[in-house]
Amino acid sequence: xxxxxxxxxxxxxxxxxxxxxxxxxxxxxxxxxxxxxxxxxxxxxxxxxxxxxxxxxxxxxxxxxxxxxxxxxxxxxxxxxxxxxxxxxxxxxxxxxxxxxxxxxxxxxxxxxxxxxxxxxxxxxxxxxxxxxxxxxxxxxxxxxxxxxxxxxxxxxxxxxxxxxxxxxxxxxxxxxxxxxxxxxxxxxxxxxxxxxxxxxxxxxxxxxxxxxxxxxxxxxxxxxxxxxxxxxxxxxxxxxxxxxxxxxxxxxxxxxxxxxxxxxxxxxxxxxxxxxxxxxxxxxxxxxxxxxxxxxxxxxxxxxxxxxxxxxxxxxxxxxxxxxxxxxxxxxxxxxxxxxxxxxxxxxxxxxxxxxxxxxxxxxxxxxxxxxxxxxxxxxxxxxxxxxxxxxxxxxxxxxxxxxxxxxxxxxxxxxxxxxxxxxxxxxxxxxxxxxxxxxxxxxxxxxxxxxxxxxxxxxxxxxxxxxxxxxxxxxxxxxxxxxxxxxxxxxxxxxxxxxxxxxxxxxxxxxxxxxxxxxxxxxxxxxxxxxxxxxxxxxxxxxxxxxxxxxxxxxxxxxxxxxxxxxxxxxxxxxxxxxxxxxxxxxxxxxxxxxxxxxxxxxxxxxxxxxxxxxxxxxxxxxxxxxxxxxxxxxxxx
Amino acid sequence: xxxxxxxxxxxxxxxxxxxxxxxxxxxxxxxxxxxxxxxxxxxxxxxxxxxxxxxxxxxxxxxxxxxxxxxxxxxxxxxxxxxxxxxxxxxxxxxxxxxxxxxxxxxxxxxxxxxxxxxxxxxxxxxxxxxxxxxxxxxxxxxxxxxxxxxxxxxxxxxxxxxxxxxxxxxxxxxxxxxxxxxxxxxxxxxxxxxxxxxxxxxxxxxxxxxxxxxxxxxxxxxxxxxxxxxxxx
Numbered sequence: 075x076x077x078x079x080x081x082x083x084x085x086x087x088x089x090x091x092x093x094x095x096x097x098x099x100x101x102x103x104x105x106x107x108x109x110x111x112x113x114x115x116x117x118x119x120x121x122x123x124x125x126x127x128x129x130x131x132x133x134x135x136x137x138x139x140x141x142x143x144x145x146x147x148x149x150x151x152x153x154x155x156x157x158x159x160x161x162x163x164x165x166x167x168x169x170x171x172x173x174x175x176x177x178x179x180x181x182x183x184x185x186x187x188x189x190x191x192x193x194x195x196x197x198x199x200x201x202x203x204x205x206x207x208x209x210x211x212x213x214x215x216x217x218x219x220x221x222x223x224x225x226x227x228x229x230x231x232x233x234x235x236x237x238x239x240x241x242x243x244x245x246x247x248x249x250x251x252x253x254x255x256x257x258x259x260x261x262x263x264x265x266x267x268x269x270x271x272x273x274x275x276x277x278x279x280x281x282x283x284x285x286x287x288x289x290x291x292x293x294x295x296x297x298x299x300x301x302x303x304x305x306x307x308x309x310x311x312x313x314x315x316x317x318x319x320x321x322x323x324x325x326x327x328x329x330x331x332x333x334x335x336x337x338x339x340x341x342x343x344x345x346x347x348x349x350x351x352x353x354x355x356x357x358x359x360x361x362x363x364x365x366x367x368x369x370x371x372x373x374x375x376x377x378x379x380x381x382x383x384x385x386x387x388x389x390x391x392x393x394x395x396x397x398x399x400x401x402x403x404x405x406x407x408x409x410x411x412x413x414x415x416x417x418x419x420x421x422x423x424x425x426x427x428x429x430x431x432x433x434x435x436x437x438x439x440x441x442x443x444x445x446x447x448x449x450x451x452x453x454x455x456x457x458x459x460x461x462x463x464x465x466x467x468x469x470x471x472x473x474x475x476x477x478x479x480x481x482x483x484x485x486x487x488x489x490x491x492x493x494x495x496x497x498x499x500x501x502x503x504x505x506x507x508x509x510x511x512x513x514x515x516x517x518x519x520x521x522x523x524x525x526x527x528x529x530x531x532x533x534x535x536x537x538x539x540x541x542x543x544x545x546x547x548x549x550x551x552x553x554x555x556x557x558x559x560x561x562x563x564x565x566x567x568x569x570x571x572x573x574x575x576x577x578x579x580x581x582x583x584x585x586x587x588x589x590x591x592x593x594x595x596x597x598x599x600x601x602x603x604x605x606x607x608x609x610x611x612x613x614x615x616x617x618x619x620x621x622x623x624x625x626x627x628x629x630x631x632x633x634x635x636x637x638x639x640x641x642x643x644x645x646x647x648x649x650x651x652x653x654x655x656x657x658x659x660x661x662x663x664x665x666x667x668x669x670x671x672x673x674x675x676x677x678x679x680x681x682x683x684x685x686x687x688x689x690x691x692x693x694x695x696x697x698x699x700x701x702x703x704x705x706x707x708x709x710x711x712x713x714x
Numbered sequence: 715x716x717x718x719x720x721x722x723x724x725x726x727x728x729x730x731x732x733x734x735x736x737x738x739x740x741x742x743x744x745x746x747x748x749x750x751x752x753x754x755x756x757x758x759x760x761x762x763x764x765x766x767x768x769x770x771x772x773x774x775x776x777x778x779x780x781x782x783x784x785x786x787x788x789x790x791x792x793x794x795x796x797x798x799x800x801x802x803x804x805x806x807x808x809x810x811x812x813x814x815x816x817x818x819x820x821x822x823x824x825x826x827x828x829x830x831x832x833x834x835x836x837x838x839x840x841x842x843x844x845x846x847x848x849x850x851x852x853x854x855x856x857x858x859x860x861x862x863x864x865x866x867x868x869x870x871x872x873x874x875x876x877x878x879x880x881x882x883x884x885x886x887x888x889x890x891x892x893x894x895x896x897x898x899x900x901x902x903x904x905x906x907x908x909x910x911x912x913x914x915x916x917x918x919x920x921x922x923x924x925x926x927x928x929x930x931x932x933x934x935x936x937x938x939x940x941x942x943x944x945x946x947x948x
Binding site for chain 2: 374376391395396398399544545546547548549550551552553555556557558559560563580583584586587590591592593
């Protein structure tokens, strides 16, 4: 395309793009985020292209690979435009049928639709319960955008906010608008973005930097990756606006190397922007020049910490340094620097184009706008969900998430990633925003939300998160390096049944020092999962230490497998499947688990027929001796 | 290694602050620790040396500062003095943190100054031992990089796996020069004495095949020097 040299040029070009497009022309969109790619969405896309060619429809139907739709669990997701018929879990084999039935015949293929509990098929994406309750400001354009195609982004009004900012607002006005919107940083701490922008803008010095933090590393959280992959221009547009507002000429995108598709799409987007004159010298003829560099991190969790991230860009080891002078005053290369995460930047174009008041109208008193959560764990519908701040946990988990898997009971939800905390069932009605989560001992963090059912052991979960953190701690300061490690030792002891009296108190004691004395936020927040789970589930910790019992029957060392002689029907399944031959029993004889041989692999428990449920887990009590008379007593169940 | 050395070369403008209720005069550019030491107020340190850049890793020199209405826990070796700053060096909270930090250090290294342990009521047996002797204070690394202008020593790994290592090629090139006529400066600054003369020897006579880097944290009782006193008054 020709370089756009003025604001009018951009608008003219946009109209050209729109004029070239027929909104009624059929289009097959295939989600091509990392999640759907794992389900072979690329092959599905190829199959569509081949099938369309074979049927002579090549020019008549568009095929578009789009970004993430969020409902990753049911991928690949195929949406047929203009009707917006949404098909889930589409396989290559389904393609000929979809082309013949829907594209040619205009009929809906029922079997690939979302099914409600009542068994009805749902045709449109927005009517699926998973989507119905969401407010998708950042994700809703993904359907219409091929991330490698700048025209697609322009067609939905992209770079209109940049044009507005450059054309009709001073940098100060942009900062004021962001301030007025009360946008809080989505990286976790929730610091007001506008205030940070202003501090950076007003800090002395002739050079300043803006940075995108795309070093998302929480286990189970991938919202930043999805935004970058699916709609990189939304982030870049916000970023360029930020550069203009803050007075920067250079911006860095710090993205982890583990996000290859995000990096690829980013690089492509930057090339397109340069070509279009939306990046580089004299953007759109407004006199504003801005350059964006991509810095690929090695994927260390701590490198998402602002000072560590800046050290890494400077070419040093990604280790935090004490920030007694804020990075907005003295950051990258000791220059004023403004770091915001991907989601924060992606919100900026919305604020500029629709206005601060519109944005501030969404959300709660203290937290405005929407938040993308990564809803994972024991919930029926997993994926990325975007909801207005303040939606209750109950609605997120039950209305959007569709409740707990296998009809089990909800136990807790862990929010904020490894440094967040657990929230028990009694607090399900908590409105989710920055302040409410902090009040109950958890945090927003990046927006990870891990749902846990009653099969979850809290000390075990705390141990899991600490293992991650002990591994990811940079090891520079003593409280974090040694303290988190020692906490992990105590928890490991506990779940092994070797807990000692005073262990819970020792954990709490250590936590206070690790929280208060650690150098950076990794250490300072590391005790959160431990402290919050002790706070809400102290009994479970006590049971582990005092009774050597795991109430959730999870900790292997504290759990034994036992065949209930009153229920066993001698079907032999457990014996047949036991990988170590620990189960004995003949026909018409009660089966017996040899405790010395049992490796607690759980296989027998899983294969024991649900009707019988003879294999039982025990914890904190001796395993009853096998009956003298091994004859099967449950004669009723014997013949089925 | 990030922050520049805080040697107050050009005396800055005078700054008045209070430390433990005492009015103290310092100069701009000084740290709270420097101001305190100048005023004769002792704050324990481990990873700090006046000549080297601030590092802030041992956290022993934590103090509470009150600037405006906010009270914060900060490391005094890096916190710059400010006009009107109120510093408390020995609050209950700080003493608790020091006690725990000493206990955590003692799990790594069994020669932490007994007087200091006693002062803060630290129980060196409270935590699981994983003795490595090296406490990763980074003094040797900074000494080699900043004073000698070499980078023979460095860190590898992270978390508890972190280690100080020697880069053999650099050691072969530079260590002999350093060792001429004196004890090697990295050995000198090491508070635990785990950089042994074995290391020095290895540096001086490079064997045929060496890994890219190898840890210096080799326990060698004969070479452990009586340096326990250094914690607290380096």
